[in-house]
Structure formats: C-alpha cells, structure tokens
Amino acid sequence: xxxxxxxxxxxxxxxxxxxxxxxxxxxxxxxxxxxxxxxxxxxxxxxxxxxxxxxxxxxxxxxxxxxxxxxxxxxxxxxxxxxxxxxxxxxxxxxxxxxxxxxxxxxxxxxxxxxxxx
Numbered sequence: 001x002x003x004x005x006x007x008x009x010x011x012x013x014x015x016x017x018x019x020x021x022x023x024x025x026x027x028x029x030x031x032x033x034x035x036x037x038x039x040x041x042x043x044x045x046x047x048x049x050x051x052x053x054x055x056x057x058x059x060x061x062x063x064x065x066x067x068x069x070x071x072x073x074x075x076x077x078x079x080x081x082x083x084x085x086x087x088x089x090x091x092x093x094x095x096x097x098x099x100x101x102x103x104x105x106x107x108x109x110x111x112x113x114x115x116x117x118x
Contacts, residue, residue, distance in 0.1 A: 031097060037070035039110070045102040051075075051110060052118075056090050066096065066110065074109040076101075083115050093118060 033050040034043075043049070053068030055075070066075045075096060088094060095116035102108045 033095075035070040036066070036068050036073045039100055040071060040073065040108070043100040043102060043108075045100065047100045047102075049098070049100060049110070051096045051098075052093070054090060054093060055088060063109070074107060075112050076109055077112045077115070081112055081115055083117055086117055088115065088117070 031048045031050050033052055036051065036053070039047070039049060039051070051066060051068060051073075053066055055064045055077075056067050056072070057065045059065055059074065062076055062078055064075050064077055066073050075098075077096075082088065086092075095118055096110065096112045097114040097116065098110055098112040100108065101111050
C-alpha cells in the first residue's frame with residue numbers, strides 16, 4: 001500500500017511539473033511589433049518581430065498567407081506551433097512571434113516560432 005501511495009505521489013508531482021512547463025507567457029515583450037509593410041521595406045534577415053493580423057489562407061507545405069491591413073506576407077508555421085486550445089481561421093486575430101527570413105533570391109517570408117491569441 002505504501003508503494004502505491006508513493007508511486008501516485010510521484011506521478012502527480014510529475015504531472016504538475018509538466019503542466020507548468022507548457023504554460024505560455026502572455027505579458028509584454030522586448031520584441032517589437034511591426035507591420036508587414038515596414039518589415040518588407042526595412043526588415044533585416046533574421047530580425048525578430050511580432051506581427052498582428054490574420055492568417056487568411058494556406059498556400060501549402062506549412063506556408064500561409066498573413067495579412068495585417070498594411071500588406072500580405074507568406075509565413076511558415078510548423079505543426080507544433082499551432083495553439084491547441086483554440087482553432088485558428090481566417091477571422092481569428094493572431095500575434096505571430098518569429099523571425100523575418102529575407103531572401104536575396106526568391107520570396108522572403110516570416111518564420112513563426114509562436115502564435116498568440118490576444
């Protein structure tokens with residue numbers, strides 16, 4: 001009986017530790033929010049940024065079209081980045097945290113590291 005209680009306590013402790021590790025920070029950030037227009041005009045390769053707007057369509061292979069009212073940009077979003085708690089559609093306002101991938105040849109895009117639902 002003592003072993004069962006000890007095993008249960010350990011399992012509960014591990015479960016609580018794992019739950020805390022999956023929490024997301026939602027406070028202020030030192031990464032600046034920018035517009036698509038500003039990022040495309042003045043953005044630097046690997047620049048960290050936050051974009052606010054809507055993911056308007058899928059263009060295939062983890063690539064999506066994002067719009068913020070100032071312009072549109074392709075964004076790359078890996079499956080593991082999508083929020084599990086709420087589905088995202090073309091009407092959902094999101095904050096995309098990531099890096100601008102400025103290409104010298106070809107089309108530049110934004111590599112999304114985190115999706116926030118404000």
